[in-house]
Amino acid sequence: MTARITTEEAIRASGGRALIGYLPAGFPDLATSIEAAVAIAEAGCTAIELGVPYSDPGMDGPVIQAATQSTLERGFRLEELFEAVAAITARTSAPVLVMTYWNPVLRYGVDRFAEQLAAAGGAGLITPDLTPENAADWLAAAERHDLDRVFLAAPSSSDARIDRAVEASRGFVYTVSTMGTTGARTDVDDAARALADRIAARAAAAGTTALRCVGLGISTADQVRDVLTYADGAIVGSALVRALGAGGVPAVRELAASLAAGTLDGGPADAAPAIAPSSTASSSPQKDASA
Amino acid sequence: MTDAPAASLRDHHGPWFGGYGGVFMPEPLMAAIDELAACYEACKVDPAFQAEFARLSRDYTGRPSMLTEASRLSEQAGARILLKREDLNHTGSHKINNVLGQALVAQRLGKTRLIAETGAGQHGVATATAAALFGMECVVYMGEVDTERQALNVARMRLLGAEVVPVTSGSRTLKDAINEGLRDWVANVDSTHYLMGTVAGPHPFPEMVRDFHRAIGEEAREQTIAMTGGLPDAVLACVGGGSNAMGIFHAFLDDADVQLIGLEAAGDGADTERHALSIERGEPGLLHGMRTYLLQDGDGQTLESHSISAGLDYPGVGPEHAWLHDIGRAEYQPVSDAEAMEAFLALTRAEGIIPAIESAHAIAGAMRLARELPGSTLLVSLSGRGDKDVATAGRWFDVLDEDARQQ
Numbered sequence: 001m002t003a004r005i006t007t008e009e010a011i012r013a014s015g016g017r018a019l020i021g022y023l024p025a026g027f028p029d030l031a032t033s034i035e036a037a038v039a040i041a042e043a044g045c046t047a048i049e050l051g052v053p054y055s056d057p058g059m060d061g062p063v064i065q066a067a068t069q070s071t072l073e074r075g076f077r078l079e080e081l082f083e084a085v086a087a088i089t090a091r092t093s094a095p096v097l098v099m100t101y102w103n104p105v106l107r108y109g110v111d112r113f114a115e116q117l118a119a120a121g122g123a124g125l126i127t128p129d130l131t132p133e134n135a136a137d138w139l140a141a142a143e144r145h146d147l148d149r150v151f152l153a154a155p156s157s158s159d160a161r162i163d164r165a166v167e168a169s170r171g172f173v174y175t176v177s178t179m180g181t182t183g184a185r186t187d188v189d190d191a192a193r194a195l196a197d198r199i200a201a202r203a204a205a206a207g208t209t210a211l212r213c214v215g216l217g218i219s220t221a222d223q224v225r226d227v228l229t230y231a232d233g234a235i236v237g238s239a240l241v242r243a244l245g246a247g248g249v250p251a252v253r254e255l256a257a258s259l260a261a262g263t264l265d266g267g268p269a270d271a272a273p274a275i276a277p278s279s280t281a282s283s284s285p286q287k288d289a290s291a
Numbered sequence: 292m293t294d295a296p297a298a299s300l301r302d303h304h305g306p307w308f309g310g311y312g313g314v315f316m317p318e319p320l321m322a323a324i325d326e327l328a329a330c331y332e333a334c335k336v337d338p339a340f341q342a343e344f345a346r347l348s349r350d351y352t353g354r355p356s357m358l359t360e361a362s363r364l365s366e367q368a369g370a371r372i373l374l375k376r377e378d379l380n381h382t383g384s385h386k387i388n389n390v391l392g393q394a395l396v397a398q399r400l401g402k403t404r405l406i407a408e409t410g411a412g413q414h415g416v417a418t419a420t421a422a423a424l425f426g427m428e429c430v431v432y433m434g435e436v437d438t439e440r441q442a443l444n445v446a447r448m449r450l451l452g453a454e455v456v457p458v459t460s461g462s463r464t465l466k467d468a469i470n471e472g473l474r475d476w477v478a479n480v481d482s483t484h485y486l487m488g489t490v491a492g493p494h495p496f497p498e499m500v501r502d503f504h505r506a507i508g509e510e511a512r513e514q515t516i517a518m519t520g521g522l523p524d525a526v527l528a529c530v531g532g533g534s535n536a537m538g539i540f541h542a543f544l545d546d547a548d549v550q551l552i553g554l555e556a557a558g559d560g561a562d563t564e565r566h567a568l569s570i571e572r573g574e575p576g577l578l579h580g581m582r583t584y585l586l587q588d589g590d591g592q593t594l595e596s597h598s599i600s601a602g603l604d605y606p607g608v609g610p611e612h613a614w615l616h617d618i619g620r621a622e623y624q625p626v627s628d629a630e631a632m633e634a635f636l637a638l639t640r641a642e643g644i645i646p647a648i649e650s651a652h653a654i655a656g657a658m659r660l661a662r663e664l665p666g667s668t669l670l671v672s673l674s675g676r677g678d679k680d681v682a683t684a685g686r687w688f689d690v691l692d693e694d695a696r697q698q
Contacts, residue, residue: 055461055593056578058473059317065460078590102315103577107591129317129577154319156480161321176319180478 007095007123007148007171010046011211011232017263018046018233019224020213021240021256022099025050025084026076027067028245034087036244039253041094044260048088049126049235052081052100059128061183063238067245078108082120089121097148097171099126105138114141124148124171131161132168139168150174153199155191162202172211173199175231177218183238185217188227196231224262234262300544300620306494309617311610314493316580320473323480324580328495330400335502340395344503347391351424352380354388354506358514363641364654370661373523374644374673375511375539384647384675385507385535386417386488392503394421397484404428404483408472410437410465410531411602411649412444413675414488419453421486429453432471434464437601444679462595465531465605469579489532490609493580497609504538511670512542519668525550525660528672529652530623531567531603533612535674540621550622553612554656556598557625567596569608570616570623578607584616599628599683600648602675624659626652632687634658635677647675648683 011018021040026033037048053068053076060068085096098117105113105125117125124147130138132151142149148171153162156179165173177192178185196212203210214227215235227234236259244252306312316324334340348354357376365372377385397405405422406429409415415431422429431448435457438445448455461467469492476485487496490504508526515523526543528536530553543549558566566572573584578593586594586606596606615621626634631648634655639645646654650673657669677684685691 054591056466056470058470059319059477061474069460072592101577103587103593104591107574107576107587107589129315129580131314131316131318131321134313134315152318154317154322156319156322158322158325161318165318179319179480181474 004089004121005093005095007047007097008211010095011172011213014046014263016232017228018213019044019260019263020047020049020233020235021045022049022051022235022237023240023244023252024053024064024068024071025081026053027071027241029074030080030084032249034084035249036252037084037088037096038091039249040240040256041092043253043256044263045094045256046233047095047097047123049097049099049237050081050084050088052078052098052104054101054104057101059181061181061238063242064182067241078104082116085117085120085122095123096121097123097126097150099128102127102130110137111141111144114145114147118145118147122147124150126150126174128152132164135168142170152176153195155179155189155195159198159202162199163206166199166203166206166208166210169210172213172233174235175199175212175214177214177216180216182216185219188214188217188223192227193230221259221262224259228263301541305498308497308611308614310575311581311583311613312494312497313582314580315577315582316493317477319477320480323476324493326400327396330396331495331499334396334399340399344392344395348388348506352387352391354380355510356380358511358518360518361638361642364638367637367641368658368661369665370657371519371668372657372661373515373518373668373670375507375670377507377535377672377674378644378646378650378676382413382417382420383678384413384417385504385538385672386414387420388506388538389488389500389503389534390414390417390421390486393484393486393499394425394427396499397427397486398425400484402427402482402484404430404479405486406430406432406472406475406483407486407488408465408468409433409488410468410604411600411647412437412441412448412679413602413647415453415455416444416447416451418486418488419448419451422453423451430475431455432458432468432475434458434462434468436463437465437468440683441601441679443682464595465601466578466593466607473579489534490537490611491532491579491581491583491607497581497611500534501537501541501611504534505541507535507538507672508540508542511539515668515670522546522549523670524664524667525552526670526672527552527554527653527656527660529554529603529649529674530608530612531556531605531649532607533609535672537609537611539670539672540615544620551615551620552656552660553621553623554626554652555623556600556603556631556652557627558597558599560627561625565597566625567598567603567605568625569596569606570612571625573606573608575613581610583607583610583613599631600652602647602649603652624656626655630655632684635684636688644673645677645681646673647677648680650674
């Protein structure tokens with residue numbers, strides 16, 4: 001078990017220039033998915049998003065759908081997720097967030113899931129189809145087990161909905177770059193910049209700050225660089241999944257390294273404040289995971 | 292997160308039906324859902340909207356639909372069987388009721404493009420029809436498996452000007468068509484209305500779709516009283532997502548003496564693993580933006596459903612049905628492929644009415660109930676006609692010529 005830092009600490013330690021890499025748990029098999037996650041952390045990912053393969057992934061585009069579907073077809077079970085989180089956190093200090101649709105958590109038991117995730121050393125959850133108004137059980141469990149909860153804000157979100165996402169999130173606010181599903185795009189929507197600014201403004205109006213990591217459609221170092229001029233982190237998924245599927249761990253490591261180059265040059269337009277605000281502050285002690 | 296039940300079951304509205312329903316959607320779609328819900332609330336109390344919907348229902352759909360006494364079938368069954376003839380609507384099923392209502396809502400929202408999922412193709416055909424009538428673009432998502440077993444309806448949709456997109460993900464059936472439709476919606480939400488075809492999905496869909504089908508039960512209740520002098524002993528309808536059932540049940544919800552029976556597709560049989568018995572064999576969970584009974588494994592993965600009838604091949608069910616089941620107001624029973632096909636032939640031969648295989652599940656339920664309640668009056672929702680199923684039935688009963696069998 002390596003020393004643990006929270007997602008927020010990791011993003012702030014990156015100077016507000018975080019790269020977050022998504023990979024599905026158990027794809028193409030459990031051992032490879034663990035190696036791949038460790039490899040992208042070593043190659044420069046600030047944090048890892050580990051996706052739970054799900055039968056009805058409404059927010060995912062074709063690349064992630066194909067990967068998770070093949071993982072389910074080979075017999076993926078949730079136990080593998082906790083095994084993967086424990087194995088990855090034993091080898092890297094990068095926070096491991098789990099990205100999951102809500103029904104698997106509901107079926108497993110919200111508190112039981114949270115407890116197992118914390119025990120495995122996981123940092124928290126990103127919940128694409130759970131909005132704050134339905135999240136009372138999860139928020140209580142996250143509080144009990146000191147886990148991050150990352151909610152989404154979208155270009156279409158009203159100010160009131162952004163306020164709710166800012167208030168309920170801990171770790172960062174998942175800033176949806178474009179109206180659509182996951183997948184590489186040639187240009188990341190201007191909507192992403194506008195949304196990141198709105199989130200910052202709404203947080204300021206509420207007397208707090210919010211870290212904003214932009215996801216959906218980012219696949220190149222240039223896009224990472226561009227996103228980091230107005231946000232605190234860039235999230236890459238489909239491109240990494242495609243690389244892993246096509247070229248295995250060496251390919252995904254190489255791509256992560258090239259994406260990480262996008263985090264190095266220049267300073268962010270408005271770097272994350274060094275002092276953690278109260279709403280997203282995390283004073284969690286370092287935890288030992290024994291899985 | 293439940294609300295107190297309304298004094299009348301008929302007055303109950305979303306987003307919650309007991310602990311079922313709600314809105315469990317990705318954030319990018321929440322603005323569209325909120326906009327839709329607000330627009331529908333306004334439409335509900337707008338006399339001009341209601342008048343236009345009534346006019347279309349009368350002049351385009353052909354409402355009210357008839358109530359037909361199935362005399363020869365009744366004689367065989369030992370009970371009086373009345374058929375609510377939604378098969379006689381324009382496009383051949385009940386689906387057009389909801390489609391016209393939602394197309395009006397979409398028009399009011401300023402949307403120019405309709406997208407829909409379809410299983411058997413009836414909802415897709417109805418949506419393509421409404422799109423033609425309203426001058427809107429139309430894309431229909433259909434599981435690849437279903438495009439093969441419902442090829443005629445695919446051709447109908449294309450003739451009407453719709454683009455039909457075969458869905459190759461997941462189980463390649465209705466649930467995956469809904470997933471793909473929702474993905475389209477999130478990418479095109481400004482121009483597009485997602486026209487959900489059943490009483491499922493996030494609020495306001497279950498309530499709105501039910502309301503657009505309420506005429507089925509309201510007409511049938513009056514027609515039954517006029518024909519028999521009283522209420523039926525039971526009302527029966529097939530249940531996949533459950534829109535025709537909710538439409539016919541609704542008028543009878545407060546008539547405590549009237550049994551409401553939904554027939555779910557048992558596929559190969561209730562004792563096998565190949566069925567679509569969402570209520571009988573499912574557990575509460577989340578699917579397509581709602582909390583409801585669904586077929587799922589221990590990890591919360593949705594299981595594939597199976598039915599000879601594409602329109603019932605759905606692993607979930609509308610939240611109002613889940614609630615009616617829990618409070619004991621409606622009962623849900625299985626009907627296997629074999630029982631449904633036997634009833635299909637029985638109705639066809641006794642009355643000269645070829646039903647949709649979906650509707651044949653309700654006929655099978657009525658034949659079974661007649662044995663338990665001889666002499667009773669049974670009102671059956673004949674939700675659609677069987678033209679689309681002739682090839683399937685022809686193969687089942689081995690009445691196709693060799694050439695047709697090859698197709």
